[in-house]
Amino acid sequence: MKKLTVLNQVVSSNTLTLSVLVCSALSSTVFAHDIVPATAQSNSIIFKNATVHTVIDGVKHNTNLFIQDGFIKAIGPEISAPEALIFDASNKHIYPGLIALDTSMGLVEVEMMRPSNDSYDIGLSNPQLEAITAFNPDSEIIPTVRVNGITHAQVVPQGERLAGQSALVSMDSWTIEDALVPSTMGFHLYWPKQGALPQDEKKREKQLKQHRKDLKQLATIFEEGYRYSLASKAKKLSKQDIRWQSMLPLYQGDAQLFVHANRQKQIEEAVSLAKQYGFKLVIVGGYDAWRLCELLNEIEAKVIYTKTLSLPMRKDEPLEMSFKIPALLKQANIPFALGFTSDWNSRNLPLAAGQTVAYGLSKEEALQSITLDAAKILGAESMGALAPGYAANLVISGGDILDPMMTKIEKVYIDGREVDLNNRQQQLYQKYLKR
Incomplete structure (x- = not known):
């Protein structure tokens, strides 16, 4: 973690305004997770047969969603992109991040x-x-x-x-x-x-x-x-x-x-x-x-x-x-x-x-x-919707994202990059299962 203090300085008009940043780092690794950030999207992806919650154009059932270079390119029942990876999203819900x-x-x-x-x-x-x-x-x-x-x-x-x-x-x-x-x-x-x-x-x-x-x-x-x-x-x-x-x-x-x-x-x-x-x-x-x-x-x-x-x-x-x-x-x-x-x-x-x-x-x-x-x-x-031209911030869930008992979030994408959903709590859970 960083500790930041900005000291106010009043200087003459012919001098650049300065912000003096005094930072100190805490060495403890307790404050740093070990999850590696995802790399930029390199492969186009088509999510097929999903229930897509567009937010701005209603809910589209049994439809496809195509993302490329970090953005949503198309949504619809018929999408053709031979170079794209195919993800079967049958019975899955896709929400905006x-x-x-x-x-x-x-x-x-x-x-x-x-x-x-x-x-x-x-x-x-x-x-x-x-x-x-x-x-x-x-x-x-x-x-x-x-x-x-x-x-x-x-x-x-x-x-x-x-x-x-x-x-x-x-x-x-x-x-x-x-x-x-x-x-x-x-x-x-x-x-x-x-x-x-x-x-x-x-x-x-x-x-x-x-x-x-x-x-x-x-x-x-x-x-x-x-x-x-x-x-x-x-x-x-x-x-x-x-x-x-x-x-x-x-x-x-x-x-x-x-x-x-x-x-x-x-x-x-x-x-x-x-x-x-x-x-x-x-x-x-x-x-x-x-x-x-x-x-x-x-x-x-x-x-x-x-x-x-x-x-x-x-x-x-x-x-x-x-x-x-x-x-x-x-x-x-x-x-x-x-x-x-x-x-x-x-x-x-x-x-x-x-x-x-x-x-x-x-x-x-x-x-x-x-x-x-x-x-x-x-x-x-x-941001905030699923439509062509919007950033590919997606949440893929097995159920209703507004219901914690049914959500079952399986994948999260930020700008088309698949994010690792591992975290400290899951690591500890797996650890103590082995006790």
Whole structure:
């Protein structure tokens, strides 16, 4: 694992902005799996007689899928490619690779060991920090997650306020450069929480005062960034600051602001901020987002809902409330995808999506929420669906991928490369069978 710290430097305008990276490596092999990444696809493949879940064109039964050079070339009952290898997929299901949103994949190895947790840094304003620089493509957790059909993950920094920038990564790579997948730049802001107000007036006022202070700190951060962007646009910068320099794409409309917020008041305050500066807004968490459909749709905000397997946030809500919210978001026409805030536990993403089917979403909508909709929110083109021109990110299963009892995932392909599904848990299982 790598430990990354970026030291802010303010330098004159005629000097390059420097990011000082201080890295230290942990020598323990506990933090590196021994699964060799797959080589680039060299042979064309036709999967014959499969049930293909295209996501964008329905479910096609007893059909063929042709992949070549890492991309899907054709889908249909009659495909001719004499040079292609033939894989009999009779009675098999082919799904797009799943995309796990809001994860700390590759940033955390053992949660209780601080040296193996690179998910956050100190300070309230760290927009210049990039999660990808601390990503460990050799994490033992990665093989245990992709065996559940997850081929890509959004790696997200954590923090108190403005935590840094996320990245979309492949779940099979040698290096950081190999792992990184082009996507829209995203900054992550953790909105101040305000719990239930106490009845005691002094305690109530103290809590409200603290919340006002937190909001004022946020306002100052974004106002300073805005002034810097105006000066940059007018070419009147007297000095460069890597914090505000990194945020220029956000003010220019080329990046998204991911605001981690669940309660209605938090979301309303976040929308107010987005309106003020014209930010492209994505709400992460989004428990109360369905209550604010008009407000969110007004600014074309999106939602990454992460509370599917959580308990209700209020005592007077029905027990199944968390399961129903994706259907409520769908009814409110709010663009959304499902996420799972975790590292190793993000393997439960397909289970979370399957749970929504029992509470209002169709199977096709639930699958779309963890594939194509996730890709759209991240601005990742040619991902999340099975169609000609899309990347050959495939999951071949003997059963329903949204049902853990029936899934039976047999093969996973990333960009047409067959990924080794061996992992530490399976190795230990085989080891203790021999005891």
